[in-house]
């Protein structure tokens with residue numbers, strides 16, 4: 001049976017100043033299909049979905065629904081046409097309740113004699129959560145109680161409440177754990193089987209190939225190809241996406257060099273309200289993977305390493321080279337001016353990590369899963385975000401050297417291929433993957449020898465993933481201690497010397513790389 005066309009874009013274009021984010025894209029999306037959208041970071045995927053869902057206005061071109069011109073000027077216009085979208089970034093607002101978040105902008109539906117009927121709103125919100133099988137979130141709670149993944153689930157409930165004809169999922173699966181991913185695949189399939197359309201954005205090619213019926217490839221804002229399921233071929237899609245051949249395995253090949261005896265980060269019998277009796281040593285020259293399902297405590301483990309959550313018992317300590325005294329800094333600067341070498345004292349000190357300040361003092365680098373709220377300063381420039389954690393290094397006689405600052409920022413922009421109009425561009429204006437590159441770049445190449453990276457490659461395209469993995473491997477070889485917290489098992493297996501699996505706030509199993517680890521062996525200890 002022929003599928004019915006739902007929405008049609010005709011030469012839609014979006015410009016931000018001089019940047020053409022989307023260039024004359026023609027796309028037809030049918031009811032009863034899951035359409036994938038793939039392209040490198042900054043290729044225009046979110047911009048297209050944002051135009052369809054009324055977040056951005058269109059610079060030129062037209063959109064038609066059922067043959068009628070559709071010109072949304074707000075997400076409310078899109079809701080009216082039964083189009084809902086899950087955005088890539090955090091789409092909830094702090095300090096409001098779950099129910100208020102779900103009905104933000106639609107409160108009118110609950111007004112009674114000029115007042116909002118809160119009870120009715122909470123009941124409806126709970127129904128929206130029930131509808132997608134969520135039982136551990138209470139609609140009356142303040143949203144601040146919930147973590148990034150739970151907030152994504154709340155956004156999904158909100159989007160589906162409006163019974164969309166078109167459901168847009170922008171790079172959401174990497175924010176979810178394995179069980180969350182399975183849930184969203186089920187939701188998308190149910191919608192498709194009920195004759196609705198889904199537009200699904202992801203960088204995970206196997207996932208797209210499994211879930212989608214058709215796949216549209218973008219490059220630099222241009223639509224390059226649309227393929228049907230029977231035409232899917234991994235190598236061809238990659239090549240169409242980047243315009244060149246991408247070959248081989250992007251994980252590390254060498255697992256023969258042992259890590260060092262020296263322990264740089266130590267967790268002794270640590271507990272919090274979410275973690276139980278964690279004991280862990282992170283060695284110099286080691287990549288330690290941490291894996292587990294949603295709610296297993298993997299993200300909380302990262303947080304205690306950076307002093308973000310208080311311990312109820314136990315200890316986290318870091319071994320780091322002590323910082324220079326003022327006198328030593330002065331001598332170092334004088335040596336620089338005289339082009340002489342300065343021997344940096346190599347004395348190590350043990351720091352107890354009880355706060356973020358302690359973590360910074362011991363030069364721990366951390367990427368939070370909730371990048372926009374906890375790792376980046378969105379209102380600041382690319383250069384400021386990149387150099388913030390390297391300021392010590394960039395100082396000359398107590399002042400930040402503009403030349404050193406420029407070199408550092410430009411170096412990171414080049415290495416990680418960060419797509420920005422200039423280093424002065426505000427981070428909030430970058431695409432999701434490019435923001436992630438900045439979170440990564442801010443800790444690489446400065447003094448941080450202990451790196452705690454939660455979902456480091458979230459939303460990053462395959463080309464840059466390769467660079468990131470190579471950088472992590474090089475740092476490991478230089479003696480850095482690296483913890484990768486990830487829900488992608490292939491990433492953990494492909495990069496880690498050891499993998500700790502967590503369940504219910506505890507470490508349930510530790511694998512060595514030489515144990516011939518496989519997905520199925522790991523999953524056994526997760527569930």
Ligand SMILES: Nc1ncnc2c1ncn2[C@@H]1O[C@H](COP(=O)(O)OP(=O)(O)OP(=O)(O)O)[C@@H](O)[C@H]1O
Nearest residue numbers: 016021041042043044045046047429431432433434
């Ligand atoms: N508000 C904005 N101001 C200026 N430029 C912007 C803005 N939003 C997006 N851009 C630019 O538009 C281009 C396309 O961005 P978009 O977010 O659509 O990419 P994407 O394909 O979704 O990338 P990713 O995979 O990283 O999420 C990028 O170069 C980005 O910097």
